[in-house]
Amino acid sequence: MISPFRAFSRQCSHSRAYFPPASRSLHSPLQNDQKKLSTILDELSEPSAPAASNPNAPWMQQGVRRRFDHKLFIRPHYFSHDHRFKGPPPFSKRPLIGPGKKQAKQQDVFYRLGVDPLQEASNDVLMSSFVTEMGKIKHRAETGLTTKSQRRLGKAIRRAKMMGVIPVLSSARLPWN
Numbered sequence: 001m002i003s004p005f006r007a008f009s010r011q012c013s014h015s016r017a018y019f020p021p022a023s024r025s026l027h028s029p030l031q032n033d034q035k036k037l038s039t040i041l042d043e044l045s046e047p048s049a050p051a052a053s054n055p056n057a058p059w060m061q062q063g064v065r066r067r068f069d070h071k072l073f074i075r076p077h078y079f080s081h082d083h084r085f086k087g088p089p090p091f092s093k094r095p096l097i098g099p100g101k102k103q104a105k106q107q108d109v110f111y112r113l114g115v116d117p118l119q120e121a122s123n124d125v126l127m128s129s130f131v132t133e134m135g136k137i138k139h140r141a142e143t144g145l146t147t148k149s150q151r152r153l154g155k156a157i158r159r160a161k162m163m164g165v166i167p168v169l170s171s172a173r174l175p176w177n
Contacts, residue, residue: 098140098150107144110153117149121156124165131157135169 077083099107110117120126130138130153137157140150161168 096141104146110149117153117156121159127160
């Protein structure tokens with residue numbers, strides 16, 4: 001049995017209207033408006049010469065603006081100037097990871113004297129100098145040791161705490177302190 005729709009589609013296949021490729025991909029008015037708005041905002045966000053010379057307008061010197069995505073919900077405060085233009089980045093602190101390799105080799109007492117910190121685990125005076133008042137091991141930025149010496153020192157301090165050479169929860173009380 002032949003479908004009547006099939007027969008109709010055979011008859012009308014030659015009479016379909018031809019659309020050139022450019023007219024097939026017409027954008028919706030909303031997409032056109034979004035493109036126009038983004039081009040206008042791009043032109044406005046570029047830094048201009050008078051704005052760059054004006055010290056009272058640091059936001060104009062940035063020239064950086066946040067873009068809107070068509071999939072996101074837009075809240076009213078997103079259109080405010082403070083939200084649209086990113087301010088200057090905050091001053092970030094340098095991460096406390098310790099000195100570089102060359103500088104650490106110059107500062108490291110264990111490296112320069114050829115002493116293994118694990119062999120000095122029973123030396124309470126030496127171990128307590130690398131522990132804070134609360135009993136925590138000082139980090140490499142404070143001690144200035146090489147990474148290898150710092151790891152071995154941490155192991156030596158933990159061993160000293162387990163052996164009872166230095167107190168676990170506070171620094172050792174030395175007689176001259």
